[in-house]
Amino acid sequence: MKILLVRLALLSFGLSLASLSFAEKADQDKPVILEAEKVSVNDVKQIYDLNGQVLLIKGSIIVTGEDGHIEVDPQGYEFVDVVGTPEAVASFRQRREGLADEFMQGHGAQVTYDAKTEFLTLTGDASLKRLLNMQMLDQLKGWKIEYDDVKQYYHVTPPKDAKPDDLPLARAILSPRRKATLEK
Template sequence: MNPALRILMLLLPLWVGSALANKADQDKPLVINADKVDVDDVKQSYQLNGDVLLIKGSMIAKGDKGSILVDPQGYQNIDLKGKLESPATLRQRREGLADEFMQGIGRDVFYDDKKEQVILTGNATIKRLLNMQMLDQLQGWQIEYEDIKESYKVRPQKVDTKAQPQSRAILAPRKKVVLN
């Protein structure tokens, strides 16, 4: 095997891993602000109503109401619902570059802490920002973003099969890797 290729294969996991969600966020407490919070310690579930604001490290999520379910390993599944006039939002700094963020908005926002997955539904938009400048933007009825795999899935609303797809993506150019 080519020595340069061997070195690249050894370094590739480090390069790919540097772009994941901020790992320090997983060890941070989840701060919950809402008009009403109902806690069920036995089921490890939380029901949130009215002007919900969640902060966990660099992650900030907002919605009108929501729920949090904590699995036995301590991972949190956050489900936020917005209103027509004020959709649910989620913003999180990514690991690696200091000022790189993922920012999403939709009628509903679901965040799986274990999978590092965000699902936005209902006229959804997700942006990847660097120094507050947009690099990537995706729009559709539903957007799934998996930070570990760095993959996006954009789906149109399944109402009229004859209608044109309502998904759109704007992607910034990626740096090319040159092998000698």
């Protein structure tokens, strides 16, 4: 019963996002800035491996972690895979198109982001928040969070070895949408 309620809450959350803005479109044309203790570059294959205190910046996108792997496809889209450590998790932050100070911000043991499909996956004690003026509007928590920015869809998955006694395996805190709809 609790799992059904969680799924219904997440479904309604996903449906309520239809009127929200998308990721910052200007990010697509920005250069990638990479920092790490060690960077290995294969310019022919467009593959970059980063080790130690990874920082990736592309426009409003900021990804941090301990180790990272980036591949650039022939069209110039990046696929980013960054892992953290138990002491310092991997993180992702991106400004959203539309309202001036709206951001998506998340963290987990691993962050993967596909710039072509605008698909973000946070794995391992994951958390994802939507912030407006640095105040949390929505928050998701779970073992794995998948966020499709194009379809405005969230999916929270529990660990494979989860037991029913471990509930709640996923949690969503959602802000009312009525006021935002009326102010348009």
